Amino acid sequence: MSKQVALDGADRDAFGRMLMDYLVRGEANEVVEREDGFIGASRMGPPTYFAPYEDWRAHEQQAMQWLVPGRVLDVGCGAGRVGLYLEAQGYEVVGIDNSPLAVEVCRRRGVKDARLLSVTRIGSQLGQFGNIVMMGNNWGLMGSFKRARWLLRKMHRMTTPEARIIAESNNPYGTEAAYHLAYHAYNRQRGRMSGQLRIRVRYLTSISAWFDYLMVSKEEMAEIVQGTGWRIRETMDSEGSNYVVILEKC
8 A cells, every 4th residue: 555645845845856956966857747647847957947148048148138227026036047147247136936945046056135935925025126037937927817917016016117027938839739739728618828837846756736837928928918007018039939028117
């Protein structure tokens, strides 16, 4: 008979444990499980979370040219690659992540201000920002259509008049795989966006809690943004289905 093993807080931090192992040993694998049973390994892998600026993809490097003066909120700071780069450019950066071990990795790597905080808990307690950065597909942390619009309004209140949001997403329709298309249809049947994934991260014996992760097309991005106080200023495409959007206040 198999024995049910209770997961404590540390065992739930699969993403952070993966980052910590890569920091310490230089080796780790990221696996994502979707609610329909699809399991996939990250194509780019943990090295992406630690990559120096010169190894970033072209559209990511280009996106950094759109920052304006002011503090930077790095949403989903991961291993701190964006924060470390921007601090080196003279920006004051606050990095937030809901993974305790990810925050510890950031601090060990030299990020000056990394905090354990979910994107849903951002607000005036963090102060005012000139830039909000959501790189590495971290637009996905918006979770859903409704939550994205709620968060955009919160971000509007905690930023300067000239502020910008620099966010990376992934167009979910850039696939012909039957299992992905079937999941899109399943989502629509439930009243969800096609690219609103219900996933969890697995690493060795660690398994995160389930969470929603939102992938949208550019057209869906424009629909979400409308009426939130933001508008799309520019988009930057990658060689694949990823793209970066620059949002500024209306």
